[in-house]
Amino acid sequence: MSEKFSISPSGEKFPLPNPEDYKKEFENLKKRVEQERKKKREIVVVMGVGFVGAVMAAIVADTVDKKGQPTKFVIGMQRPSARSYWKIPLLNRGVSPVKAEDPEVDPMIERCVKKKKTLIATYTYDVLKLADVVVVDVQCDYIKESLGNVRTGRTDMAALESSLGVIAEHIQANALVLIETTVAPGTTEQVAYPIMKKTFKKRGIKTDPLLAHSYERVMPGRNYVASIRDFWRVCSGINEEAKKRVVKFLNEVLNTEKFPLTVMDRPIESETAKIVENSYRATILAFLNEWSLYAERNGVDLIKVIKAIKVRPTHNNIIFPGPGIGGYCLPKDGGLGVWAYKHILGFEDNIFRITPLAININDTRGLHVGQLTRDALRNMGQPIAAADVLILGAAYREDVGDTRYSGSEIIVRKLAEMGAEIRVHDPYVEHWWEFEQQDTYPGIGQSKARFFRNQEKLKEIRIEQNLNNALRGAEAVIFAVPHEAYLKLDPDKIVRTIGQPAAIIDCFGILTDANIRRYFELGCEVKGLGRGHIQRIKDELRKG
Numbered sequence: 444m445s446e447k448f449s450i451s452p453s454g455e456k457f458p459l460p461n462p463e464d465y466k467k468e469f470e471n472l473k474k475r476v477e478q479e480r481k482k483k484r485e486i487v488v489v490m491g492v493g494f495v496g497a498v499m500a501a502i503v504a505d506t507v508d509k510k511g512q513p514t515k516f517v518i519g520m521q522r523p524s525a526r527s528y529w530k531i532p533l534l535n536r537g538v539s540p541v542k543a544e545d546p547e548v549d550p551m552i553e554r555c556v557k558k559k560k561t562l563i564a565t566y567t568y569d570v571l572k573l574a575d576v577v578v579v580d581v582q583c584d585y586i587k588e589s590l591g592n593v594r595t596g597r598t599d600m601a602a603l604e605s606s607l608g609v610i611a612e613h614i615q616a617n618a619l620v621l622i623e624t625t626v627a628p629g630t631t632e633q634v635a636y637p638i639m640k641k642t643f644k645k646r647g648i649k650t651d652p653l654l655a656h657s658y659e660r661v662m663p664g665r666n667y668v669a670s671i672r673d674f675w676r677v678c679s680g681i682n683e684e685a686k687k688r689v690v691k692f693l694n695e696v697l698n699t700e701k702f703p704l705t706v707m708d709r710p711i712e713s714e715t716a717k718i719v720e721n722s723y724r725a726t727i728l729a730f731l732n733e734w735s736l737y738a739e740r741n742g743v744d745l746i747k748v749i750k751a752i753k754v755r756p757t758h759n760n761i762i763f764p765g766p767g768i769g770g771y772c773l774p775k776d777g778g779l780g781v782w783a784y785k786h787i788l789g790f791e792d793n794i795f796r797i798t799p800l801a802i803n804i805n806d807t808r809g810l811h812v813g814q815l816t817r818d819a820l821r822n823m824g825q826p827i828a829a830a831d832v833l834i835l836g837a838a839y840r841e842d843v844g845d846t847r848y849s850g851s852e853i854i855v856r857k858l859a860e861m862g863a864e865i866r867v868h869d870p871y872v873e874h875w876w877e878f879e880q881q882d883t884y885p886g887i888g889q890s891k892a893r894f895f896r897n898q899e900k901l902k903e904i905r906i907e908q909n910l911n912n913a914l915r916g917a918e919a920v921i922f923a924v925p926h927e928a929y930l931k932l933d934p935d936k937i938v939r940t941i942g943q944p945a946a947i948i949d950c951f952g953i954l955t956d957a958n959i960r961r962y963f964e965l966g967c968e969v970k971g972l973g974r975g976h977i978q979r980i981k982d983e984l985r986k987g
């Protein structure tokens with residue numbers, strides 16, 4: 444990527460702003476904000492217009508009073524890096540910088556930018572001088588140094604810390620700063636507060652910064668907007684004034700009548716709630732890994748076991764883990780907590796056993812799919828090396844296009860290590876950046892490619908959008924994600940399209956027993972995560 448340009452995912456090239464552009468940009472912003480203030484609109488700057496910030500900005504911009512008049516003017520602020528700058532001109536055109544399956548996202552952004560004229564985007568930090576409220580939605584990453592050992596990793600707060608420094612240099616003393624980023628517990632009081640207080644002192648501001656924390660529970664997918672606007676929120680402030688301001692702001696922009704706020708005494712409690720919430724989810728998923736292996740070895744179908752348990756109301760949120768637990772949050776949030784205990788809160792003992800173990804199990808569960816594929820092919824008299832393997836689904840969960848930390852990535856890397864040729868189909872994903880840009884994504888030297896051998900050629904992976912093309916000639920087919928399009932595929936048609944019997948691997952309980960039986964009858968070999976009864980079906984057919 445050229446340093447002077449930023450290229451959008453669709454390939455459009457945007458020149459980065461020059462130093463002389465900044466002054467003019469700020470002059471324009473000042474004029475615009477003056478006009479908006481006359482309309483009695485509160486000025487809200489959302490810092491970081493990524494998966495969370497872009498949609499949050501639109502939700503705030505969409506806010507109206509009882510008479511239907513907009514009450515907020517929102518400016519999305521994004522640093523003009525080659526990687527991210529394109530989001531600004533796109534937003535200013537009314538185009539969402541995030542691809543969403545939720546039909547509400549695109550029209551909402553277009554409506555706020557073009558019709559209501561309550562949403563714009565900029566690259567200059569000077570915009571912070573104009574804000575009544577700053578919402579921080581920049582990332583706070585957790586970088587893992589090894590596969591399956593979260594403890595060797597570390598929190599990367601660089602983007603967050605530098606954002607907070609810049610905010611403190613620019614904002615008015617009474618602006619509310621709302622951190623929505625998922626942070627290591629203690630960050631608001633022990634990292635953000637000192638950064639901002641010191642800068643305030645240098646600027647001669649005697650009051651405390653009005654810092655608050657309220658974490659996002661957003662689920663990019665079909666209910667993207669509702670998962671922010673129509674959902675319960677937890678919040679807290681660093682002092683009474685900050686608490687009062689954050690409660691007022693969230694009550695204005697979210698549907699808190701139906702989904703009331705939970706206000707905590709201190710930000711560390713709100714920060715901890717997010718980490719415990721996601722560690723809990725990661726743990727109950729990880730716990731099923733051992734029962735999944737047990738099921739495979741004892742003729743048990745774990746899918747049916749889970750269905751049987753689920754009818755009990757106290758256990759109805761038990762879910763089958765699939766080939767890994769992805770998304771941006773579950774693989775990292777527990778790590779932020781364990782890291783904070785030592786590096787922010789200052790303890791040296793090791794009280795955390797379950798949280799890191801759960802993440803380690805989830806991060807490596809996909810490796811087993813490599814073994815199942817190898818064994819299924821072997822049973823058909825074929826070595827995995829050089830076999831053509833089709834992965835159905837690259838996303839981290841069903842019916843979304845988000846590939847971050849998906850179980851499928853581990854499956855592909857393991858299979859490539861064993862020499863397989865990989866092809867991929869996913870109806871929601873256009874580019875699988877984890878492979879196409881593995882030298883630089885998610886950061887230089889941070890790709891999971893470094894944990895495996897034989898990864899170089901995976902850069903050439905391109906997602907096939909046509910299922911029939913993807914299937915033709917495949918020797919193994921892995922159902923990796925339960926996308927709608929994969930749930931009702933007919934075995935006869937599949938095998939006909941492939942052109943020969945193949946190894947079929949079910950990672951998510953997608954195949955019915957009748958389908959499993961039919962695949963065997965058609966000469967295929969079938970294996971599945973947690974599906975020990977497959978062997979029984981095979982034996983019955985042999986006997987019959």
Ligand SMILES: NC(=O)c1ccc[n+]([C@@H]2O[C@H](COP(=O)([O-])OP(=O)(O)OC[C@H]3O[C@@H](n4cnc5c(N)ncnc54)[C@H](O)[C@@H]3O)[C@@H](O)[C@H]2O)c1
Pocket residue numbers: 490491492493494495496520521522527580581582583602603605606623624625626659660661662663770771772
């Ligand atoms: N994506 C999710 O599903 C989800 C769900 C719940 C919570 N969260 C949390 O929300 C936070 C944001 O996540 P995301 O998915 O939106 O990340 P993201 O990477 O999509 O977006 C972050 C944005 O911030 C920008 N940025 C970085 N430094 C900046 C700076 N100094 N000034 C201005 N902009 C800057 C980046 O360029 C990027 O566009 C994270 O803490 C995440 O854990 C995410």
